[in-house]
Amino acid sequence: MHGTLQSAEDARARAYSMPLEDIHVGDPNLFFSDSHWPYFERLRREDPVHYCRDSEFGAYWSVTKYNDIMGVETNHQVFSSDSSLGGITIRDSLPDYRRPSFISMDQPKHGPQRKTVAPMFTPTHLDQLAATIRERACLILDSLPRNETFNWVDKVSVELTTQMLATLFDFPWEERRKLTYWSDVATAVPGAGLVETIEEKQVIIEQAGAYFKKLWNDRVDQPPKPDLLSMMAHSEATRNMDEKNFLGNLFLLIIGGNDTTRNSISGAVYALNKFPDQYKKLKANPALIESFVPEVIRWQTPLSHMRRTALADAEIGGKQIKKGDKVVMWYVSGNRDEDVIEKANEFIIDRKRPRNHLSFGFGIHRCVGLRLAELQLKIVWEEILKRFDKIEVVEEPKRVYSSFIKGYESLPVRIAA
Ligand code: HEM
Numbered sequence: 001m002h003g004t005l006q007s008a009e010d011a012r013a014r015a016y017s018m019p020l021e022d023i024h025v026g027d028p029n030l031f032f033s034d035s036h037w038p039y040f041e042r043l044r045r046e047d048p049v050h051y052c053r054d055s056e057f058g059a060y061w062s063v064t065k066y067n068d069i070m071g072v073e074t075n076h077q078v079f080s081s082d083s084s085l086g087g088i089t090i091r092d093s094l095p096d097y098r099r100p101s102f103i104s105m106d107q108p109k110h111g112p113q114r115k116t117v118a119p120m121f122t123p124t125h126l127d128q129l130a131a132t133i134r135e136r137a138c139l140i141l142d143s144l145p146r147n148e149t150f151n152w153v154d155k156v157s158v159e160l161t162t163q164m165l166a167t168l169f170d171f172p173w174e175e176r177r178k179l180t181y182w183s184d185v186a187t188a189v190p191g192a193g194l195v196e197t198i199e200e201k202q203v204i205i206e207q208a209g210a211y212f213k214k215l216w217n218d219r220v221d222q223p224p225k226p227d228l229l230s231m232m233a234h235s236e237a238t239r240n241m242d243e244k245n246f247l248g249n250l251f252l253l254i255i256g257g258n259d260t261t262r263n264s265i266s267g268a269v270y271a272l273n274k275f276p277d278q279y280k281k282l283k284a285n286p287a288l289i290e291s292f293v294p295e296v297i298r299w300q301t302p303l304s305h306m307r308r309t310a311l312a313d314a315e316i317g318g319k320q321i322k323k324g325d326k327v328v329m330w331y332v333s334g335n336r337d338e339d340v341i342e343k344a345n346e347f348i349i350d351r352k353r354p355r356n357h358l359s360f361g362f363g364i365h366r367c368v369g370l371r372l373a374e375l376q377l378k379i380v381w382e383e384i385l386k387r388f389d390k391i392e393v394v395e396e397p398k399r400v401y402s403s404f405i406k407g408y409e410s411l412p413v414r415i416a417a
Contacts (some may be wrong), residue, residue, distance in 0.1 A: 015038035015042050023039055025043065025330065025403075026055060026403045031400070043064045043333070049065075057326075064330050064334065066335075068316055070362055078312050081105065084098070089305070097202060099244045099245070101251065110364060110365070116231055116235040116238045119226070120372075121368055121369055126371055126372060133376055136164075138383055141380075141388075149394050151411065152413045160380060161180075166179060170229070185201055189402065209250070216232075216233055219234075220234075228253055259407060264373065269413060270408070278349045282349055283389075290378075293378050295347065296377060301332045301358075301406055307327065309325070335358050390415070391413050
């Protein structure tokens with residue numbers, strides 16, 4: 001349905017032969033066909049802060065080098081996340097469908113709302129969650145078929161992250177796949193498979209809102225407890241959110257914890273198959289899981305970018321940005337910047353500074369759930385290494401059609417008996 005798959009050589013030839021000004025790295029087809037790499041490589045070398053004059057997302061700047069991205073991330077006074085200016089992805093949020101959440105707010109509103117949910121992700125609380133995560137991971141892994149090809153994404157990555165989300169919200173257990181469905185709908189591009197139109201998407205999101213409203217009302221009537229809904233229902237900063245802010249924060253927490261972790265769990269299997277020497281290294285020394293986990297998250301870069309809007313004229317890497325311009329920070333490119341990360345295209349599970357990456361962003365919006373994401377990956381790999389000699393990827397994955405969510409629809413694998 002989408003862009004045709006081309007060989008790596010063809011993609012490279014095309015990326016280097018087209019005029020620089022015609023490059024549009026935000027094209028979802030490039031990500032769907034995994035051919036975005038040479039375009040970013042060329043921009044890092046020849047035009048690190050690049051202007052795309054025209055695209056289906058309008059005009060935008062691409063910031064492609066690690067240090068320039070950090071410069072934008074840490075200057076939130078100038079580079080805004082505000083949803084009323086278009087939001088946090090390359091695709092502008094449409095005014096009628098805007099649902100502000102704290103990821104798409106600037107100070108002073110952002111801080112108090114973030115603080116409300118932060119206690120969920122403290123080391124102490126995560127220690128308490130670890131036993132539950134492990135127990136559930138074991139059940140999922142023990143139920144996997146042997147000597148048979150199956151989709152790792154659905155059977156493991158989706159199931160594990162869905163269970164986690166249901167735990168964070170204390171969501172009705174048997175209905176937990178609703179969370180996955182809502183998250184997928186919320187990030188779906190209309191017409192690309194899951195929903196046909198933006199109106200259809202809106203209806204489903206409102207159904208989710210109505211469902212959550214009931215849960216919310218229950219929490220309001222009960223004493224505070226450590227689930228995300230209860231935390232918001234009892235906090236000064238969030239108890240009186242309007243309808244849109246309520247939906248916005250709900251969907252932020254559902255999506256934030258869902259696709260990203262799911263695609264890291266799948267990305268880990270894929271990366272180890274692409275770099276079999278690293279798979280051997282990990283099996284020989286499971287203690288390397290500590291650095292393997294952040295390396296997976298760097299190598300996968302589950303969110304390709306975040307976007308900001310300039311509140312004033314500014315300079316990035318010698319380029320003049322005008323007030324109102326759309327600025328896209330390409331984490332997927334910064335994470336492959338050889339000036340900062342040695343052998344950046346390689347997957348190396350025992351890097352000296354494995355957390356030196358941009359996948360979680362930086363500055364005031366730096367991922368609030370990052371410790372939970374790492375914990376999930378760590379536990380699942382500890383249990384995988386105890387059980388299976390090898391998880392073998394038997395076919396190339398089918399990728400998500402998006403230049404925001406960088407991940408897999410399916411990853412066919414096989415585990416020997
Ligand atoms: C590997 C997994 C994950 C990745 C790669 C990831 C990535 C990100 C990124 C790039 C941002 C924005 C940073 C910025 O703008 O500078 C972010 C923010 C956020 N993430 Fe994550 N995330 C992951 C897992 C999670 C989990 C498990 C949760 C929670 C359940 C979560 C919840 C959030 C929230 C609530 C924000 C907004 C923070 C704010 O605006 O202050 N994320 N994440």
